[in-house]
Amino acid sequence: MPLPRRLRPRPSLGVLLAAVCLTGAVSGPADAGSGSGSADRDHDRALRNQLEELVHSPGGPPGVIAVLRREGESRIVRAGVADLDSGRPIRADDHTRIASTAKAFSGAVALRLVDRRALSLDDTIGRRLPSLPRQWRSVTLRQLLNHTSGLPDYTQSPEFLEILTADPRHHFDSRRLLDYVADEPLLFRPGSKYQYSNSDNIAVALMAEAATGRPYEQLLRDLVYRPLGLRDTSLPQGYEMPEPYMHGYDVVPPNPPEDVSEALSASGVWASGGIISTPADLTRFIRGYAGGALISKATLREQRRWIDGASEPAGPGANKAGAAIFRYSTRCGVVLGHTGNFPGYTQLIAATPDGRRSLTFTLTTQVNKTNKPELLERLRAVEESFVCALLKN
Template sequence: MSRSSVPSHSSVPSRRAGHRPRARALTVLSLCLGALAPAVASADAGTASGGGAGHPGDRALERRIAEFVRSPGGPPGIIAVLREGRESRVVRAGVADVATGRPPTPDDHMRIASTAKAFSGAVALTLVDHGALRLDDTLRKILPRLPSAWDKVTLRQLLNHTSGLPDYTESQEFLDILTADPRHRFDSRRLLDYVADEPLRFRPGSRYQYSNSDNIAVALMAEAVTGTPYEQLLRELVYRPLKLRNTTLPQGYRMPEPYLHGYDVDPADPAAPPEDISEVLSASGVWASGGIVSTPADMTRFVRGYAGGALYGANVVREQRRWVEGASEPAGPGRNTAGLGIFRYATRCGVVLGHTGNFPGYTQLIAATPDGSRSLTFSVTTQINKTLAPERLARLRAIQEDFVCALLK
């Protein structure tokens, strides 16, 4: 495959001293892409609804997220969509855009971060259902150009993060390029080149380790067996059957309007305004591992179909739900275990299946009951994870569990 051209972009401007936003965003990427406010303009916690206004318990949920938004280091905005059957309830706090004070809505675009890994799982498992791929297909068989040291890694191991592939987002060369130009346009299909000289981290299948490289390899396998670009496979195998209207996999850094602005917040300096970092980084550097842009409404449709097994037959669903020890990044509510492109979240109120994600400016959770009848999409407009904010992550997971309980009860 030939490398794409690399256009030059100007560096990202900073309002604060030095280059704090760019530096922090790059630190976030290097530490937490695995996955890849103070002084809020308004703390609106009103409920919008598609038929669920005044639903019992929603006021308590509103209070929980409004308190979180107002807390030091809290996000400028949160929106949650709970759906049961045909009834949708939207619970929100804060703002989609600090500059305007506009509240978040289900049709706002957002970076879905590592929940994009569920989309690569959907593509791969649909191809398994069609017979184009097998779960025991190896990299040697499908992608012989990759390093021979990786030959025995199977599609199953890529999908449940037991492959041992080194994570390209930890490559110093990759990070140096981002530091020099955060909006650099990578050749997404050559991202694994940054770790091509590295051995496997462990024997494939012997343990769990979340790696962004896994889902890049999954997408490349899907392209190799179909001769079709991954973006087109997404449209044909996922967007169209699940009726996703506002979901794309871009290459650049621009966000489509309207969108949930993603922010960097500084809990150590409550007087500092949130820094808008929505368009700091190019999506090309995360591609199938975290580059998709979608909306809460579309993600609700997606997780209901995906977790509910609507895209493939019962035999594939059964294989997808063979759980191993392992948590999503960041960890979701309750006890986490890993399947094929999906996680099981066992909460105090019951089990939901889904995925989480974090990216500079965004933290995501999508989850649904195993039959897809009830779902939760929970979107936060700052990055929260165990590396940057362990205490806030613990609090966020507790809030998310409350929402799961409200959904299941």
Template sequence: MLVPSSPQVRLPLVALLAAVCVAGLVPASAQAADAPADDPRSLRRQLQELTTAPGGPPGVIAVLKRGSHTEVHRAGVADTGTGRPIEDTDHMRIASTAKAYSGAVSLQLIDHGTLRLNDTIGKVLPRLPRAWHRVTLRQLLNHTSGLPDYTSAPRFLELVTENPRRHFDSRRLLDFVADKPLAFPPGSRYTYSNSDNIAVALMAEAVTGRRYENLLAHLVYRPLDLHSTSLPQGYRMPEPYMHGYDVVPPNPPEDVSEVLSASGVWASGGIISTPKDMTAFVRGYAGGKLISDRTRRQQLNWVNGASEPAGPGKNDAGLAIFRYTTRCGVVYGHTGNFPGYTQLIAATPDGKRSLTVSLTTQVNKTNKPELLERLRTVQENLVCALLRKQ
């Protein structure tokens, strides 16, 4: 979403901004005859091959948890300078998986009677453009709102280009598209927009009188015991962290971990966490631990739409959650990508089995479409391993 801090960083501006919080499957490399695609030995090899693929990440980690048993697969390094291996306690930018956290907040406020899915922007956020007033919270959460995406606004791109570490007023990000009409009638179709979850967070603040960061701490971090998760405003990463890289062969990987300010993505993609914390989050969130059965039924009303980047198998969109239907079964979760990072979090509908996959470079349909297809194949194989009977 944001641009580099110096001319040396090679990220193309359009691809960077389009994919910040931003499909068929192709086969991964040939598998050994004695190792099925979801066998542990094969999975480790597939992760290693991702790190050596053109434009691939310097490091990747996959955490599978079945009940209380945790299985970690990793390849490459957390830091090319030191060669340190990735750990599940390393911090990272979680990108658009942060949108699920705004869902966790807003859906709990629905249970509390503070918000309703049919509440409109006009009712809760009347200062926003009148042309947007009939958009509902439901449409924001499942990306059928039609809100123009502020990360594509020329003025926003101009400011980011001038200073990638610029501190934005996160609560005024939608001002960059305030002169734009809706892209389509609300509810008429699906289009992924980073503006949607900014509006969701603003709604949560408006009805509670509390800052979104405080709502996250009270409604998400505390009940799920997330001790290494935060929503910062700056560009610094807490130690230890897996370094994120711009990988453009034949140039060596370039560290972009702290190139961009999180203030410009906020509720749409600014959260920092660890694979360990993300595992705890997706088990609780996908498993319905945080919300009532009644609200969960509303959350799991699916529309045709893919996460960004697309996740494994067939994708369908719910309310701040996606259904990934693979050849081995169904998991719920979210994906995301940000300069230096690509993420998948997923869990079974009961939350008892979960998967997190984190790469230390950005992979999406715009910048590396072939690698994305290969990654989705590996992700599906990991889902199959997760769902396999033990």
């Protein structure tokens, strides 16, 4: 999502980047203990150094945290701070905007409804959402989930961007976001090519609501949060962040970092990127979603029908797209997950196909191929190193 330049005044810079910290085995969000053995400590130190380099890179994040979970043990590696004013280190129970990893949540809702026969992957916009443009009616749920729908991206609409720029905290009607591109034709024949679009997951949520007669927020609670034990995850409409939270920054040297944590309303991204969560909850989610705990084996096979396509921003290694999930093939093996970026935040959530090992990776600035292409390539290399640490025996 773009970052409007007309934001609230810059806060004081506060303390300088500091408090690089590494912890070993933990059972929950709190830190505890240290790694066992000199080889493990050396390896952990190397991971920590890579995060330090990200923090101190031009345009890099004021803070970064990675949570690696293998079976019953978690390791937390972090650098920088959660808040430049206080100098507080980032914790795994700090709230963060999860950006487009929220698309995996809408995928989880949709696929659970497929298992319950409330939806079908072959359901069309014309059947479930007949009020949407006639030229869109042949688009299927499957094509929305794997970004082959051809729907124009509402976040690129000049009218949408004009409203957002004039008032970043503007309260949008989340269920009318597709109105901004309702007069536009499909970009291509549905199913003929891959093109990532924020409109896709808005339509997914609307189809889920139409099929059940229940608000999307309730479907998230009933079908995703509760089964996976997510206690600190929500889909708000406003701009405020729940405490405690890691502050997100717009970092454009030589200017000092600008706190944009509460600069924009979540109503303008909704099912496409509005969820707020924590690294601890994201760990629980991706282990369940990627590992198939939420859906049947038959639906899991449909989720993993891979096509050419990358997440936004691209994840580590070679990317393939599935139904609201991506396959990241690295030099050390394969993980499944999703990435996302939003003003102030960049995310990667990934897990092994059996869900037993997972990685949650959060930066407190936005990094993508448009605003910071060189930093993105460095980030992808670091993410791959962490995937290798996750997969090693």
